[in-house]
Amino acid sequence: xxxxxxxxxxxxxxxxxxxxxxxxxxxxxxxxxxxxxxxxxxxxxxxxxxxxxxxxxxxxxxxxxxxxxxxxxxxxxxxxxxxxxxxxxxxxxxxxxxxxxxxxxxxxxxxxxxxxxxxxxxxxxxxxxxxxxxxxxxxxxxxxxxxxxxxxxxxxxxxxxxxxxxxxxxxxxxxxxxxxxxxxxxxxxxxxxxxxxxxxxxxxxxxxxxxxxxxxxxxxxxxxxxxxxxxxxxxxxxxxxxxxxxxxxxxxxxxxxxxxxxxxxxxxxxxxxxxxxxxxxxxxxxxxxxxxxxxxxxxxxxxxxxxxxxxxxxxxxxxxxxxxxxxxxxxxxxxxxxxxxxxxxxxxxxxxxxxxxxxxxxxxxx
Amino acid sequence: xxxxxxxxxxxxxxxxxxxxxxxxxxxxxxxxxxxxxxxxxxxxxxxxxxxxxxxxxxxxxxxxxxxxxxxxxxxxxxxxxxxxxxxxxxxxxxxxxxxxxxxxxxxxxxxxxxxxxxxxxxxxxxxxxxxxxxxxxxxxxxxxxxxxxxxxxxxxxxxxxxxxxxxxxxxxxxxxxxxxxxxxxxxxxxxxxxxxxxxxxxxxxxxxxxxxx
Numbered sequence: 106x107x108x109x110x111x112x113x114x115x116x117x118x119x120x121x122x123x124x125x126x127x128x129x130x131x132x133x134x135x136x137x138x139x140x141x142x143x144x145x146x147x148x149x150x151x152x153x154x155x156x157x158x159x160x161x162x163x164x165x166x167x168x169x170x171x172x173x174x175x176x177x178x179x180x181x182x183x184x185x186x187x188x189x190x191x192x193x194x195x196x197x198x199x200x201x202x203x204x205x206x207x208x209x210x211x212x213x214x215x216x217x218x219x220x221x222x223x224x225x226x227x228x229x230x231x232x233x234x235x236x237x238x239x240x241x242x243x244x245x246x247x248x249x250x251x252x253x254x255x256x257x258x259x260x261x262x263x264x265x266x267x268x269x270x271x272x273x274x275x276x277x278x279x280x281x282x283x284x285x286x287x288x289x290x291x292x293x294x295x296x297x298x299x300x301x302x303x304x305x306x307x308x309x310x311x312x313x314x315x316x317x318x319x320x321x322x323x324x325x326x327x328x329x330x331x332x333x334x335x336x337x338x339x340x341x342x343x344x345x346x347x348x349x350x351x352x353x354x355x356x357x358x359x360x361x362x363x364x365x366x367x368x369x370x371x372x373x374x375x376x377x378x379x380x381x382x383x384x385x386x387x388x389x390x391x392x393x394x395x396x397x398x399x400x401x402x403x404x405x406x407x408x409x410x411x412x413x414x415x416x417x418x419x420x421x422x423x424x425x426x427x428x429x430x431x432x433x434x435x436x437x438x439x440x441x442x443x444x445x446x447x448x449x450x451x452x453x454x455x456x457x458x459x460x461x462x463x464x465x466x467x468x469x470x471x
Numbered sequence: 472x473x474x475x476x477x478x479x480x481x482x483x484x485x486x487x488x489x490x491x492x493x494x495x496x497x498x499x500x501x502x503x504x505x506x507x508x509x510x511x512x513x514x515x516x517x518x519x520x521x522x523x524x525x526x527x528x529x530x531x532x533x534x535x536x537x538x539x540x541x542x543x544x545x546x547x548x549x550x551x552x553x554x555x556x557x558x559x560x561x562x563x564x565x566x567x568x569x570x571x572x573x574x575x576x577x578x579x580x581x582x583x584x585x586x587x588x589x590x591x592x593x594x595x596x597x598x599x600x601x602x603x604x605x606x607x608x609x610x611x612x613x614x615x616x617x618x619x620x621x622x623x624x625x626x627x628x629x630x631x632x633x634x635x636x637x638x639x640x641x642x643x644x645x646x647x648x649x650x651x652x653x654x655x656x657x658x659x660x661x662x663x664x665x666x667x668x669x670x671x672x673x674x675x676x677x678x679x680x681x682x683x684x
Contacts, residue, residue: 152492245566245587252589253558256671260534261551262620276564327588327672357586362674 173291174269176310180295181265240323243278244286250275251290259297285321288314292331312339319348326355330366337369340413342376349373364394368403372410375419380453387423391430400431418447419454426461434465533627533653536617539577539594539667540636540643541659544601545610547617548594548667549574553581557590576600580665589672593665604639614646623652631657631667 240248254268272290277283295311298304312335318324319332329352336345349370356363371386391397407424414420425440441458444450450458539546552574557567569582578595602613621628628647632640637658644654659666 152496155496240587242566243564246561246564248587249561249567249583250558252672253554253561256590257551257554257558260536261554263551271558271562275562278564325588327586327674356674358674 173273173287176314177265177269177291177294180291180298180307180310181269241278241282243276244282244323247272247275247278247283247286248289251286251293255290255293258294265294281321282323285318285323289318289328292318296331296335308335308339311335312341326352326357329355330369333369333373337373337376337410338413342373342414345369345373346377364396367393371423372407372420375423376410376414376417378417378419378451380419380451383419383423384453384457387426397427398431400427400433404428416449418444418450421447422450422454422458422461425458429461429465437465438462534621534625535629535655536621536626537629537631537667537669538617539596539601539631540604540640541596541631541633541666542598542601543604543635543639544576544596544598545604545613545643546575546577546596546601547613548592549577549579550592553579553592554590557581584670584673586674588674589670591670591673592668594667595664596666604636604643607642610643611646614643618647618650618652623647623650627653627655629655629657631659633659 251272254263254271257263258265258268269290272287275283292311292314295307295314299307299311315328315332315335319328321328329348333345333349333352336342336348349366353366353370356366367386367390371383371390374383374386386393396402404424404427407420407427411417411420411424421440421444425437425444428434428437428440441462445455445458537548537550539548549572553570553572556570556572560567560570567583569580571578571580573579576597576599578597580593580595582591582593583589584591602610604610630640630643640656644656647654
């Protein structure tokens with residue numbers, strides 16, 4: 106409201122200045138010297154208006170109707186521009202299309218959009234899928250809106266405010282489920298921004314949001330996995346364990362993404378000093394993680410966790426083992442040696458590191 | 472006796488106001504400069520307390536934009552249009568199983584994944600669409616437009632290329648790299664029923680690589 110008031114005042118002032126200037130300059134009674142002063146006065150007014158805009162941009166906060174809006178805005182940008190705040194002060198009509206008519210026409214003119222979604226398989230899908238059997242049509246549709254907007258926000262040039270408005274105002278159905286899906290979208294955005302910036306405040310918000318999402322009765326396997334990740338990155342492995350176990354139990358398919366669940370669970374056990382479980386999972390890692398040979402994909406994650414958990418040298422032993430599997434013996438030895446000098450390394454991991462290091466020692470001729 | 476009109480000269484007042492305004496503008500400019508320096512130092516501080524430097528769940532640092540070169544033509548995939556269509560139709564309250572659309576010689580088929588958590592995108596390129604690579608000026612203009620919409624500091628450009636376009640790909644790669652863009656190359660040797668296929672948040676067991684997610 107403050108912004109609107111300032112705009113109104115500044116606008117009225119500018120109009121008054123213009124009227125005055127036009128009236129004065131068209132009057133033939135003025136001497137040229139005075140005309141010059143009036144022009145200077147007009148320029149002064151415009152300059153002050155610009156100054157006013159700068160000041161308001163820096164010092165007047167945006168008014169939020171809902172804390173969720175605030176979190177989202179703080180997530181997607183450091184500080185909304187004056188224009189954005191001006192537009193946000195009067196909420197966008199959710200029914201107003203944000204897609205240029207030209208693009209809509211492009212999609213529709215060809216006439217090949219086929220939406221006769223009446224196949225029996227689709228009905229079966231909606232009813233029978235694990236973890237999704239209780240979803241209503243409107244709930245699924247809301248998720249599709251959120252997912253489409255999220256992908257477009259991340260992969261195309263859709264601005265976050267439009268995406269957020271679309272998701273928040275998608276379909277009125279069940280308030281609880283609406284909030285669940287909206288926060289799910291918020292969590293996706295928070296996670297993406299956190300991975301970009303590493304901002305600890307974003308991680309705290311992500312953790313809080315994921316606790317709501319995964320704790321909701323509609324929460325699914327994906328939510329449990331993401332909650333476990335948030336806990337793990339936020340230094341709470343004891344809370345991450347039940348979440349990742351739950352994700353593992355609920356996971357509906359196999360495949361490489363399931364491997365990530367295995368990977369994260371192994372790391373959680375390692376950090377929690379559950380040596381037996383961690384070593385067992387490491388032994389079976391190559392059978393459960395089809396992309397184990399692409400160490401560049403997952404080793405940096407362990408390095409990051411070593412920074413978050415500096416008192417867990419077993420992570421370095423694991424990293425050494427992965428290096429060893431791809432025949433990078435130098436890195437493996439460095440990792441083992443670095444872990445072995447650490448006082449916190451348990452006896453079990455010490456023995457493992459010693460044995461694995463011996464595997465790399467060239468045989469000495471008798 | 473006629474009343475004599477008194478002339479008031481406001482020029483001094485105007486000068487004062489002008490000078491004050493000028494000083495305030497100068498101060499505002501200084502404040503902006505100071506503010507930007509503060510922001511830089513804040514960013515540096517944020518980076519120093521950054522707990523991790525690599526995305527945990529394999530989200531690349533840059534987003535990707537997929538382009539295709541086939542039949543001597545350059546294609547931009549209508550991913551945004553398809554998702555827009557899905558979003559609009561789902562906004563009516565009815566879930567969308569799949570949509571099919573055709574744009575600029577690219578036939579797109581987008582379907583909801585079986586876990587209701589993502590979408591699978593499949594594209595078929597047609598020889599009558601896209602932009603002829605022989606028209607280098609038009610291609611350069613198109614690429615400039617694409618790089619404005621998808622800035623090189625935020626996106627890398629993944630280009631699926633077929634053998635008839637390998638030569639042209641080198642030129643295009645050089646064009647992008649000269650403007651600070653990163654280019655990924657996916658060579659294709661044989662025609663299939665579809666040309667490009669990928670998924671977002673699909674947990675199908677037939678997905679073979681993590682990066683594909």
